[in-house]
Amino acid sequence: MPNMIVYAVPAFLVLLLVELLWSFWRRRQTFALADSLSSASLGLSGQVINLFVRALNFGVYLLAYQYLALFDLSTSHWWVWAIGLLGYDLCYYWHHRMGHEVNLVWASHVVHHSSEEFNYSTALRQTSTGFLTNWFFYWPLALIGIPPTVFIVAGAVILGYQFWIHTRHIGRLGWFDYCFASPSNHRVHHGQNAYCVDRNYGGVLMLWDHLFGTFAKERPESEELIIYGIHGQLKTFDPLKANFHKYRDLLADARLADNWKDRIRVWFARPGWRPAAAQRLDPKPPHDISAFRIYRPRISAATAFYCLLQMLLLMVLGMGFLAFAYQLPLAGKILGAVWLIASLWVLGRSLENAPGNGRWQLLWLGSLAIPVALAHLQWGLPVAWAVALFVGATLGLLGMLLRSLRQPQPLEA
Known part of the structure; x- marks a missing residue:
């Protein structure tokens, strides 16, 4: 459905x-x-x-x-x-x-x-x-x-x-x-x-x-400004790391624990609790909110504009995929899902100006053939239209990508 x-x-x-x-x-x-x-x-x-x-x-x-x-x-x-x-x-x-x-x-x-x-x-x-x-x-x-x-x-x-x-x-x-x-x-x-x-x-x-007993009233900004985010900053726009970083940390602490009770307890304890052996072997400093700085990597205005257009395109393709995925065979559904998640990973690298993001973006532009091919095979999108859409989107975004790579001016710091 x-x-x-x-x-x-x-x-x-x-x-x-x-x-x-x-x-x-x-x-x-x-x-x-x-x-x-x-x-x-x-x-x-x-x-x-x-x-x-x-x-x-x-x-x-x-x-x-x-x-x-x-x-x-x-x-x-x-x-x-x-x-x-x-x-x-x-x-x-x-x-x-x-x-x-x-x-x-x-x-x-x-x-x-x-x-x-x-x-x-x-x-x-x-x-x-x-x-x-x-x-x-x-x-x-x-x-x-x-x-x-x-x-x-x-x-x-x-x-x-x-x-x-x-x-x-x-x-x-x-x-x-x-x-x-x-x-x-x-x-x-x-x-x-x-x-x-x-x-x-x-x-x-x-x-x-x-x-x-869990209600708290907001304090006036003049008294205390609310700082948003989590203890232990994520410091990435990578959707895979965002989804799995805490599981990775818990698994690491479970491996460092020196008894089975702590290896099991770490999964069900309150956030912040760590096995004594894990804290000893891999100590982490206590959270200091006074040292908090918002994570804002430096990217150029051209890169920001390119990423915005890329996200808009992915939203359109993603909404279309979600709307009609129930009509796709399992193989097509898996291919579309993998392509979308990989695309969002590439976008995240560009948002944080990660090394080699230009090469990944070029690969992504070539991969636009995947949603076009799915639309052709599943819903009969005419070949001429499919080619025109692929070439038009690829060349348009390629021009903006090359421009973004030539302009290193920081947008955010």
Whole structure:
């Protein structure tokens, strides 16, 4: 069946554009190009992976509903929908909270927090490995008989609601902040300041945070400015490193541990805990927020413009792929997914001005033949059109790429 997220993306992009224009109007810029493109890249790569694993979460729920449900509830009753939404929000709270309090779940969720900016592009920054643990948190709804249709709709509503709260341009909202997830509450959640860490997990309601003692009110900027990002900076725009760096760190600590208890515990301990042997053999300094500097590699204006056009092209091709991937054979689906993720990796190298990025970009331009060939073979795109699209896109981007490589002027520092 078609990927429904494709139909929500245009609305998200419109809101993002509105926020960007408002930033210029108010002369309070909250966007950094490389960071925003990296967030979009991670969002797209996450959706590509979901093509192959999204059935896991729903499949576990469906099995639990069929064999474990204690009640037979009907979607024709309004209160079933109300309980479904409320119950999903409660399950989301604990899922989100464990994403900050258990290393294995944090290893996935850390992707969303790795942005050092806070805007609507940050909302797009999603993990590609959430399927490893997401399924575990929602089956209790199946146990009480919440129908799968209610489960799907509740998940979409609560996920969609959270987009608008990723902004610095909406201030505190009084009583609303106390009762509901809001931009003010979510700014606290994304902060790495001491008072922000492990606070405000609610998806829609702040009820759960008040009940379980995790609510924190945002402090005025004049008193304490929120610093966004994670303890232990990512310092890369590589989507593969962003998704797997925490798993790599946990695996390294498990290998350094000198007993099996610590080798197992490291995966389920709170973030920051390390086996004594790992800390001794590979010591890491404590986090010092006063030394924090936003990661902004130096790239030229021409490179920035080229990367922007490349991301726009990848978004168009990616949305098209997500919309019609269900029509592709498995081999075509795998080929398209690998090409998109590899393309986003190449983009990340250019955003951070990595050595040899020009050669990788030239290889990528040649690889544009892959989506064109898929469109021709699967949907009958005329050969003349296919050739014209490939040659036109390649030559146009090649000219801008060569220009970007000749202009080393730094855009960001």
